[in-house]
Amino acid sequence: MCRRVLLPSLLALIAGAGCDTFSSDMRSLKDAFVPPSPSEAADWAVDTTDQENQRRGVTLLGTAIFGSDEVYLQLFRLYVQESEDPLVRAAAISALARHGTALDAKLIAVNLDSQFVQVRLAAAIGLQRLHDPEVAEAMYQKLVDENESADIRVELAIGLGQYPRDDVFQALVTALDQTELTVNYAAMDSLRILTDQDFGIARTRWITWYETTPLERRFAANSLYLYPTFVRPYGFWDYVVFWDMPVWEKPGLPAGLAATGQRSTYEADDASHSGSESR
Secondary structure: OOHHHHHHHHHHHHHHHHHHHOOHHHHHOOOOOOOOOHHHHHHHHOOOOOHHHHHHHHHHHHOOHHHHOHHHHHHHHHHHHHOOOHHHHHHHHHHHHHHOOHHHHHHHHHHHHOOOHHHHHHHHHHOOOEOOHHHHHHHHHHHOOOOOOHHHHHHHHHHHHHOOOHHHHHHHHHHOOOOOHHHHHHHHHHHHHHHOOOOOOOHHHHHHHHHHOOHHHOOOOOOEOOEOOOOOOOOHHHHHOHHHOOOEOOOEOOEOOOOOOOOEOOOHHHHHOOOOEOO
């Protein structure tokens, strides 16, 4: 079926599904006294006449627990490939990265070449949650491109920490020499995860270790990669609305990356924050 024929069918399916599936996770919307109803949010997501409504609807569906339902995944995939509005496409990328499978990594990786910085940033962050070795090259090619936004290169450096490969290692070492310290430290952290070594941001020390370490031992002790999540201190209004305190999402294993019993990239106390909020 042509993707352009999917939207009317998705509209009918989502309008019916939305009424029964929104639940307590909608309560996290504090920017209005009366949150949108389930049917309103579903209608927004497929409102082709109002791109702001589309973005809001996709964001609500993407942060809902039930966002992994197939009808919503079809909508996210459609927008990731075809939406001409950068904010709608970025929201769809974030939603698909949160609820999709490793097979969706390629759809997202294509957006690293978008002309819109919002879309490229969403793709870089989204690829931290989906594991597919075939997208690693696209990620590190953007990482070593110093014309790319530093914010995007930081997120790409973080995401590359899940790929224990020689070409990834070389790209991360190259990033240690870039002018932005945030990129340097993101690359350093991923190098630590991949090798279980710590040479700071000293590029020559990393290269020396690499050249003097047998191939089979370079990534033998790499730590278990978990994608990062957003956490902030509770503020005044959180305590005022005490019945709806935000609950933070735990760092997690990317879809498609099997756990192997390796040491986690996060300390145990970092995992004490749990819930549904994410970046």
